Amino acid sequence: MNIKKLCNYFIRYIFVFLLLSVYILEPMSVKAMEIEEAETLQDLKNVLADLKRQKRESEAEGEMTQGEINSKRQEIEQANKDIANAKNDIENAKAQIEDYNQRIAELDEQTQELMNFYQIMNGNNTYMEFITDSSSMTELIMRADAIEQLSKYNQEKLIELEDLIEENESLQVDLLKKQNELEKKIEENRVKIAELENNLAGIVDATETIDDRITYAEQQIKYYEDIGCKDSDILSVCEGGTGYNSTWLKPLTKAYVSSAYGWRSFNGGSWHDGIDLAGISEGTPVYSIGTGVVRAIRDAKTKWETTGEKSCGGNIIYVEYNILGKTYTAMYVHVLDINVSVGDRVGPNTVIATVGGGSKTWNWDMKGKCTTGTHLHFQLSEGVNLSVSSNDAHSIEPPGFPNKGVWFYSRTQWFD
Secondary structure (H helix, E strand, C coil): CCHHHHHHHHHHHHHHHHHHHHHHCHHHHCCCCCHHHCCEHHHHHHHHHHHHHHHHHHHHCCCCCHHHHHHHHHHHHHHHHHHHHHHHHHHHHHHHHHHHHHHHHHHHHHHHHHHHHHHHHHCCCHHHHHHHCCCCHHHHHHHHHHHHHHHHHHHHHHHHHHHHHHHHHHHHHHHHHHHHHHHHHHHHHHHHHHHHCCCCCCCCCCCCCHHHHHHHHHHHHHHHHHCCCCCCCEHHHHHCCCCCECCCCCCCCCEEEEECCEEECHHHCEEECCEEEECCCCCCEEECCCCEEEEEEECHHHHHHHHCCCCCCCEEEEEEEEECCEEEEEEEEEECCECCCCCCEECCCCEEEECCCCCCCCCCCCECCCECCCCEEEEEEECCCCCHHHHHHCEECCCCCCCCCCEECCCCCCCC
């Protein structure tokens, strides 16, 4: 075999190797797709297959010792605290900026008053008259000293004002950096929490196992197959949209906010990604906040009846909405009765569930750890988020609700 032919074979082998590498090596570095990231029915089926693979691998590793369980619970708690602390830092920075702005406004007003005083004193010989119109040398000295003190005070206030403005501007720059860091931290911890929650129920309002996520994927696949979608179809096109809402409604006709969105002292301090609505009895109707589509349901009651296993957060309903042109996912947690199915198109007057969280749900919900009494945990996130960890990572404060301890008395009552 001559050199030219040998080189041609060598080049062909290299080309084939590189081509195969694309198919063999590339998938190893690709992050597994989440349910909400699926664009086609085939994507959903791939997600389901991957979740089942993860479950098999987890089961093959054997049962965890109690020490390992405690360790993972601590990791979940720490991850949530990291997110909470970062969010709390941002809220504190915003409050400090508001305080600085108020102090700057007050100092500016004082400075203007002093400047006006000096203008009066320096005009029409008023300054000299003030100094010389003294009944004694002692009074003259006192008046001259007063002018000097006022001048010194004014200079100090001007310097304080300039320092505050500079510190305020610096604080706003730091705030933007903290917001960027927070987004990264939330994403990192979202992945960590999702992994840990495959086997554990944590110490927050709600968590989910890998079995729950498998159920959600199966629900989605069945729904899209039932409406006639094929494997290659784009799901949003096949479904035809979720509907449009031009306003925000509340899920209850009346209630008070027993725990607001944000930092709270419950369980030693944690970030609360939703709001708790209380003051009503178990069995109170829970309404859809608008026109939307039911995306996923966790039937914790049936799960407990068949396996004896409790679920942190109990029954959960996920509904996708388009409000003012933007996509949101509402999560209704601790509900008692579930009145809808996955794929149902709901309207603003649809009773999707009833309020739980109390003694009637404690057989399948976790009393003390995840619920302390009758209430609805209502959570809102931007985008489509069909897991607790994803919903937490993209959560926003539900708009229009009152502060903690305050009642609302209609589904349209709005609070700024």
